Amino acid sequence: MLAAISLKGGVGKTSICLGLAACAWAAGHRTLVIDLDPQANATAALDPLPYEFTTNDVLADGREGIAADAIVASGWGAGIDLIAGERALEHRAHSEGPDSALRLRTTLAGALDRYHTVLIDCPPTLGELTRNALAAAPAALIVTEPSFFALQAAEQALEAVDIARDATNLGLRPAGIVVNRVRRSTEHTYRLEELRRVYPQLVLEPPIPDRAAMAAAQGAAAPITALRTSGAKDLVSLFTDLAANIEEGLS
Numbered sequence: 001m002l003a004a005i006s007l008k009g010g011v012g013k014t015s016i017c018l019g020l021a022a023c024a025w026a027a028g029h030r031t032l033v034i035d036l037d038p039q040a041n042a043t044a045a046l047d048p049l050p051y052e053f054t055t056n057d058v059l060a061d062g063r064e065g066i067a068a069d070a071i072v073a074s075g076w077g078a079g080i081d082l083i084a085g086e087r088a089l090e091h092r093a094h095s096e097g098p099d100s101a102l103r104l105r106t107t108l109a110g111a112l113d114r115y116h117t118v119l120i121d122c123p124p125t126l127g128e129l130t131r132n133a134l135a136a137a138p139a140a141l142i143v144t145e146p147s148f149f150a151l152q153a154a155e156q157a158l159e160a161v162d163i164a165r166d167a168t169n170l171g172l173r174p175a176g177i178v179v180n181r182v183r184r185s186t187e188h189t190y191r192l193e194e195l196r197r198v199y200p201q202l203v204l205e206p207p208i209p210d211r212a213a214m215a216a217a218q219g220a221a222a223p224i225t226a227l228r229t230s231g232a233k234d235l236v237s238l239f240t241d242l243a244a245n246i247e248e249g250l251s
Ligand SMILES: Nc1ncnc2c1ncn2[C@@H]1O[C@H](COP(=O)(O)OP(=O)(O)OP(=O)(O)O)[C@@H](O)[C@H]1O
Pocket: 006, 008, 009, 010, 011, 012, 013, 014, 015, 016, 037, 039, 041, 122, 123, 124, 180, 181, 182, 208, 209, 210, 211, 212, 213, 214, 215, 218
């Protein structure tokens, strides 16, 4: 189980979750995406069948294992499921007492046994929702773009992982830093090299390039693996390698 985090918005957390989910699923692994973002972008892209409960309901309820009741099938096909997000999650962005960051972990207890791959899509802040994800997941995937702010953003995200480890989740590890939306510009090449220099053990290979196919798949509410364009095929091959490297780093 991986939580995709970044304290910065729009760097591609959702896109990386969806890309990894699509490739895991296409490889035959049972996959679950947990949408913890009030924007619910992952939910829209996974095109779920009608559902009654969301992560908001799960967190409000708080009972052990109750998340199992909120699992719904994605419209992508058999073998990939979702716990949907919704706007009302905004009301859970603040702490509600000492155990409030542990609610997701409690509700997921025993609910994930049949999944090989579980991805939690987080909102772009270090509020209570991201803290819940970091308390529940054994590893955090840090997503960044190769921009001027990339180093600072990665540093802050790693700090957040350290804080969560001390506060709630002793086994929590960084799964690495995914660099997303890389273009062939001097600036991007420089920022990517800078990240690799500062975090040689953490920057994950391969970086994910900027490709129109990413947005096209999301717009069609389809997995990237269903698109036949050369851009989409490139992305599938890169995500497959990325997933293998993440798994190897965590094993
Ligand atoms: N590698 C890529 N190539 C092209 N477009 C991309 C790529 N990654 C992300 N995008 C596009 O950039 C936009 C932001 O991506 P995404 O929603 O995944 O970011 P996010 O970090 O989840 O944002 P938020 O912080 O709002 O949750 C989306 O329109 C997405 O389609």
